[in-house]
Amino acid sequence: MLRVIELFSGIGAQEQALKEAEIKHRIVATSDIDSYANKVYEALHGEKINLGDIKTIQRLPNADLITYSFPCTDISISGRMKGFDKGSNTGSSLLWEVQRLLEVARDNNELPRFLLMENVKNIISKKFMPKFQEWLDFLTELGYKNFYQVLNAKDYGVPQNRERCFMISILNYEGDFKFPEKQELKVKLRDLLEDEVDEKYFLSNKLIDCFTDMKNRNGLIRGLRFRPKGKDEDYAWTITTHAGSRPTDNYIIEPIPAALRGRYESDGKIKQHLELKDDGNTNTITTVQKDNLIIVPEATKKGYALAKEGDGIYTNRVQYKRGVVQKDKIPTLKTSPNDVAVVTKDINNLISIRRLTPRECFRLMGWCDEDINRAFKTGVSDTQLYKMAGNSIVVNCLTEIFKNLKEIIENV
Ligand SMILES: C[S@@+](CC[C@H](N)C(=O)[O-])C[C@H]1O[C@@H](n2cnc3c(N)ncnc32)[C@H](O)[C@@H]1O
Incomplete structure (x- = not known):
């Protein structure tokens, strides 16, 4: 049973993808400060242990996989581009809180075997690559082998042109990791419209x-x-x-x-x-x-x-x-x-x-109507629902990544 921590958990696309990839897992903790997202998360996945603001977490529970799709606002080209320098206090610089927690885990001999990062494609652009390299170097020093790639949701069955950078890091690992092959897009936007x-x-x-x-x-x-x-x-x-x-x-x-x-x-x-x-x-x-x-x-x-x-x-x-x-x-x-x-x-x-409509947005993030109904029953406003959908990860993309990781998980 894979013990999982979802940092920046949002509505839990991570948890959903693990379910869809049929990986036996247990969410041991999550962390998010958005009360609306937390409410919808619980409607979708059941009650959770939310550790709240990442800045206040001293030590994470033991886990095998930690996911961190940290805020992209300061990295995205449509955002403020203030970057994610350590100590800059930008939303995206919360990445260094993950560093702090991994250092604590290292000192307690509790480093998780797997890490999953997700952020906008711009994180590996010329402007941000030096900072991203700093992050890669840190992980390498901890003993992780990192595999990153930009995936577009339209290549994984969802008619949304959404490019995101995904990274899988595996501790003390000599082998390879292959990101999923592109698939022919069979679903059209109009198929998902109300x-x-x-x-x-x-x-x-x-x-x-x-x-x-x-x-x-x-x-x-x-x-x-x-x-x-x-x-x-x-x-x-x-x-x-x-x-x-x-x-x-x-x-x-x-x-x-x-x-x-x-x-x-x-x-x-x-x-x-x-x-x-x-x-x-x-x-x-x-x-x-x-x-x-x-x-x-x-x-x-x-x-x-x-x-x-x-x-x-x-x-x-x-x-x-x-x-x-x-x-x-x-x-x-x-x-x-x-x-x-x-x-x-x-x-x-x-x-x-x-x-x-918010429902169409959720469909375009890979959610089925049954789940969407549960999420919408929370009574959260349309504005909040749009925000959650736009912040999240297309479930199908992540599911395909996890399917490829499954073999490695099961063989360690
Ligand atoms: C890019 S979204 C991640 C969404 C998530 N992957 C999902 O599946 O919905 C970033 C999340 O970080 C959360 N966040 C922002 N500041 C935070 C903090 N200080 N501690 C914990 N979470 C925070 C936001 O509320 C937001 O839900």
Whole structure:
């Protein structure tokens, strides 16, 4: 029976993955200061021994595996990037509390055989590698052999583009550890969407109308933030990426419904044009998929990407980003639901974009509805649920890692 401690336990993706990998285990302790996450953890896994704030823990109980998916806020490119220097007091510098506890364990001859780390991919970037190397050196000195790799959830059965760095450390070990092979993605984002969702999750029609409005108001035509280009000025639209150069530019940061239409050229050939109708009704859904597109501005030469129903998109400052449309997948979930959206039909059968529901976020982190129901019964608010999902680890990814570790666990 593997004795496990989950530091920074959150909602316990670690425990869930151990269950799914069918590794016999017992959680001897957890540590987390978020009362909402602790509540949901207990709803999902039963009562736990929570040691609370890691800074106050003097000595950990004996264990065979310690997991530490410490806060990424100061390492993530979407975060503050203050880093995780020892003594810097950043959330991410809590890593050095793990060091302190491992030193205590070493002094008491209680080092666990296995360690599991999870954090954002940026931890092994040029900027943070020296600090991460310091951590690797510390573990090596303790006697651990470290294996780390970036895994993307989309390669392990979940339609979320989420890259995370995982590290397995094994004490006094000469052998090898292989991270799981990539799998073909068979589940599409639309497979995980709820059939009916509240109107509040949709981008309001008012906003859409505003974006597609072609009325001339004191010389300003909002729809003309799409600057016609070349000789097909009426419908060959390009979105400028130079925000701020015109009065209407602040509108181009939002995705806009459009259609691809075949138009005859002077040479008699049909050419596809991206088109906005001037009646503001471009978002009427038809059976032809290319009629139902969303233009999402992005920082490429072209200036935009096209999204269709079932695609996931970034919605936050898209004009400065690339890869804003993810085909049949959602971009990385964060702790707030406002950065990503899904292209779907609204209640009027119009192509639209909407935020994900908390249930969809949990599904995209690898949880099944039965578990989600138990978590939601706690009555924790949507805001907190989004945060927990965005903070957590995609269960499927971790399950595959644990399956590969299982053989080593069972042979020691
Ligand atoms: C990246 S999340 C880990 C989520 C977890 N892997 C899961 O499966 O949900 C980091 C966690 O560290 C917790 N945390 C932050 N400061 C802490 C502290 N001083 N002591 C213990 N936990 C802390 C946060 O509340 C958060 O749940």
